[in-house]
Amino acid sequence: MTRENTKRPSAGRSRNLTLSVALIVGFAASVVFGLSLTRAAAGVATIWLGSGIVTAALLLLPRRWGFGVAAICFAFQFLCNLRINPPLIGLTFSLLCLGEALATAWLARKTCGQTMRLTSLKRVARLTAFAVAPATAAGAVLAADVLTLFGRSFNEVLGPWFYAHALGMAIVLPVILMVSRRDLSEDFRRSALEQVGLYGLIVAASIFCFLPIRFPMPLLVFPILTLIAVRLGPRGAAVSALVLAAIGAGLMMTDYRPATGATWTMLEKTRSLQFLIAISFFTSLSMALAIADQKRLKRLWAGRTRVARAAQARAIAAGQAKAEFLATMSHEIRTPMNSIVGFTEVLLRRDDLPEAARRQLSLIDRAGASLLTVVNDVLDFSKMEAGEVELAPRPVTPRAIAQDSLAIVAEAARRKGLDLQLGFIGPVERPLMIDDLRVRQILLNLLSNAIKFTEAGRVRLDVQVREGEGGRALRFTVTDSGVGVPSDKIERLFKRFSQVDSSVSRAHGGTGLGLAICRGLTELMGGQIGVNGGPGAGSVFWFEIPAAQADADCAEEAAAPAAAGLRARILLVDDHPMNRELGATVLGLLGCEVVLAENGEEAVEAARSGSCDLILMDVHMPRMDGLEATRQIRALGGANATIPIIAMSADVMPEMETACLKAGMNDAVGKPVQIQTLHAIVAKWLAAMDGPAAEAAA
Structure with a gap:
């Protein structure tokens, strides 16, 4: 077994032990507190918190630990009851409280699931309506029935038992379940000083609420609970309600008189306290849970936004990589295809070919056309996906x-x-x-x-x-x-x-x-x-x-009729010897005089020293590429500022065509260039230049 595996069981036992001790201490304090508030004739406390603590132990701890804590709590409660009740009545009270806790825990598992995550008001309401209320109601009926055997009145036991046990469990059980979960306080982390100040404020408000002052002091509780709900969240709201319940229950048993000066009976005091605690608890908790849910949604939205932005960045990067890949592959495939397709067309125009050689060249021509179709299909589809096809x-x-x-x-x-x-x-x-x-x-x-x-x-x-x-x-x-x-x-x-x-x-x-x-x-x-x-x-x-x-x-x-045959002086710029030979051959067949240049520097010098009618410019070249050569030729001025410059490149991606036009080129044609296509584009721009030249001569 590794060191990590040995640490996990040890950490689990330590947590269970700490939680068990805390719950037992809390139960002992709640029993002493509850029995000290027992003033009714039926011997029922004003508010009973102990059953909620035992229920929390059964829900939060492993089964053996939970039953152990429940047994200890039962024994302590029985011993405390012996001091104020006969043994049989004390045993009955203890057994009824234990059964109530067991029933509530079982119903909570059935209605709220195994995790018991009270992250919304709906979950709290479900726990209260389908676990706490039925279990405490059944316990109240059973207690009233049993205690009639000891001379107690059924009605005197039923109401006080249900109100005290239901309210106590409805408050303390959610408080313990929320405090035990750290994730409920992630969005409400505050400094220790602020927490002490807010809890001190609710303590002071709880004390002032029950002072015999003519002003209705309980009204001050609600804005303070609202502030705590906003700042400390559900855990703070639940703890504050518990503080209010404890202080209010203690002070209510004193000589308290309402603002009207009338003297209330003990039953009226108890009911007013229970009503105030219930309203304060559920109001502040509802607000805190709503705020927590809003913060959770904001956090979730922020997380999804980050995920979406990361996905968008990955998509953009993938798109750029795809474009670069297509541009590279297009250039690498089209460069050799330019010679295959071009020289095949040139050879097919010869009249001295044997029939067998012509048939073989035709097969090569069809194979090249098929391969070119595949490449064009991939590039065309890529352009359409990117929305870069223009009509x-x-x-x-x-x-x-x-x-x-x-x-x-x-x-x-x-x-x-x-x-x-x-x-x-x-x-x-x-x-x-x-x-x-x-x-x-x-x-x-x-x-x-x-x-x-x-x-x-x-x-x-x-x-x-x-x-x-x-x-x-x-x-x-x-x-x-x-x-x-x-x-x-x-x-x-x-x-x-x-x-x-x-x-x-x-x-x-x-x-x-x-x-x-x-x-x-x-x-x-x-x-x-x-x-x-x-x-x-x-x-x-x-x-x-x-x-x-x-x-x-x-x-x-x-x-209008098509342009006549070509008669022009053309500067062909290409760093590949095979492409220069092919271009010179094809342009010669079209009736053109060809001047050759191997790179951008030679193209600029040829444009400066000679008179050409049109320039066919490769883009990717060493020493000086076609874009920079075009810019320098345009900067020469004179006829070079308007001479048609047509890009001839194996890179046919839209970005490259846009870059060519921005550099000062007039048009672009992709390699491999077929004879008919080259004839059409050269004729188009020669005809476009003839119009202005004729007007200038006139």
């Missing part, structure tokens, strides 16, 4: 979106021998104000899924523009003749990382994020998305978004 509506015709989307997936459908169909309903030629990139992203996801899960048959896209109660609505419907979706799996489709077939042997891959992203984007645009169909009968995916009609100027902008 950019522009005028576009629904027909153009549908045709472009079908053109992208046409090759995948052709390889599987699927029939692609397109249908229109309504004015699909009119430009609408929508974010065409996000709409196309949703549409491509639905079309790709339809092709992936359809082995034979057809995939149909229907586009409908209709007028509804809330305005114009644009609806896309993708119908396939594939495996379909079981009705019990439909709810899982639009949840993250969820797939209809999640088994290890599933036939189709994917992250399970595509449809969750579709739902998030649709809801972000104020629309809704859904699916119909059953197993083996194909499926029908649809989404509908509100779309405002574009005005005349926007319509002309949407109908």
Whole structure:
């Protein structure tokens, strides 16, 4: 046995011994006090505290200790009764008091539980109503019956016994139970000087209450008890009520006259004292328990607030760690993918490739596109969870979106021998104000899924523009003749990382994020998305978004022809040799003259000494990164203050894009950069600069 284990039983025995001695001493004092106040003809004390002390011993001590204390108290009470009563009557009184204590303890266990924590007025009321009152009432009836055998009147015994024993137990039992628990005083810790002062105040008030003065002095007790309840809590209120009971009972037996000058009988004095003690005790205790409960709730609220703040801090830290992880992984994955995807596209444009090599390159291209889709899905979903996806509506015709989307997936459908169909309903030629990139992203996801899960048959896209109660609505419907979706799996489709077939042997891959992203984007645009169909009968995916009609100027902008071929001098800045070679090759295919720089310092010197039409700037570079290089180029002034600078980085997190724009860049494109994407963004900014240049020349 360890030292700690040997200390615990020793500490328990010491506590039990101390509590037992204290209760026995208190019982002895209460018996002497109670017998000294016995003035009634039936021999019943004005207030009897002893039964409450024995009950407390039975509740607070282990069974053997409790019964031992009860036996000692019984013997002491019997010896004291022998001095003022015949032996048989003294034995009867002692046995009745012991039985009353045993009954109260048993009822208290049944009604208030094993812990006996009097932390609320409801618990105190339950103890009084269902333990103290029944036990003392039964004891009073039994005492009145038994004492009639000794010539006592039944009515003379019944009332005084019940009032004295019920009031005494109702006061002393809660006092001992509260004093024995330290947790009830945690919120009411006061200095020893303040406690002595407050208890001294109640002692003085209790003495003045029963002086023969014409002023109703008992009224002074209540504000003092209120002050004690506020400052010392339930324990202080209970002890103060006990002090009032002891002093009042002692002084009441003197020659006390009320303020009216009338002489009260002993019974009237006893009843008035019992009434004053009961009202004072329950009033002050109710207030103290209410204050204690309020303090407990405040402490609980403060604790939960601290827990919530700690959880919030952990969540913020986890979010930052997640963002850093995604940024790092995105950069590390996209950097090699830039070369894989880029050089594959360059090679596929050659005319001198053998058919076998072209087929192998096509497989590499599709594998790279699949891997890029997985990376984009994870990043897009992370952006949506963080609320960092912003819409950019522009005028576009629904027909153009549908045709472009079908053109992208046409090759995948052709390889599987699927029939692609397109249908229109309504004015699909009119430009609408929508974010065409996000709409196309949703549409491509639905079309790709339809092709992936359809082995034979057809995939149909229907586009409908209709007028509804809330305005114009644009609806896309993708119908396939594939495996379909079981009705019990439909709810899982639009949840993250969820797939209809999640088994290890599933036939189709994917992250399970595509449809969750579709739902998030649709809801972000104020629309809704859904699916119909059953197993083996194909499926029908649809989404509908509100779309405002574009005005005349926007319509002309949407109908404007695309920019012509590129003829520009471009500064390409990248620290990776493979990326520089790929960029120079792709830009050369697009008709551009390329100037290369390996880091930010070379980029600044090239911008200072040469004339370029546009700068493609990597962000993460040694010696000087792309952000600082951009700021220094802007500081050169002249043409460098307005030259388009486009960030090309494998870090595509929103924070990095924001940092690029703040540094003075005009736009950002993520790696790997595909030829069509690079062509579009370069053409966009070259066209934007041609307008101001033409106006200046004019």
